[in-house]
Amino acid sequence: MDKEDLGPELEAELEALDREMPRMQSMSGGIFALATAWAERHAAILERTPPSMRAAMESRLHRMGIRWGVVSGSRMTAQFPAIGLPRKRIA
16 A cells, blocks of 8 residues: 655654653653644644645554554454464374
8 A cells, every 4th residue: 555755754753652652651651642732733733734735644644543443443463374384283
C-alpha cells in the first residue's frame, strides 16, 4: 500500500508521536487520559499540516490511533506459517 509522502517535517512528527505512545500510555493513568493526550497531539499535528495534505495526515493518524487503541477501527492480524517445513508428528 503506497502512502502519500507528507514531507520530512510531518513524517518526523508522525514518527515522534509513534515513539512517544508507549510513554504516553504508561503515564496516562487510564484510557480517558490517554485519549485526551492523543487528541491534543492529533489536533496539534493537524494544525501544522498544510490543507493540501490534511486528508492524508488524517488517514495516517487514524491508522496509528487504531494501532494504539485510541480510535475505533478494525485491527487486522494474520498468522504467516513457515512454508515448506515438514511438520513433526507427535506419537
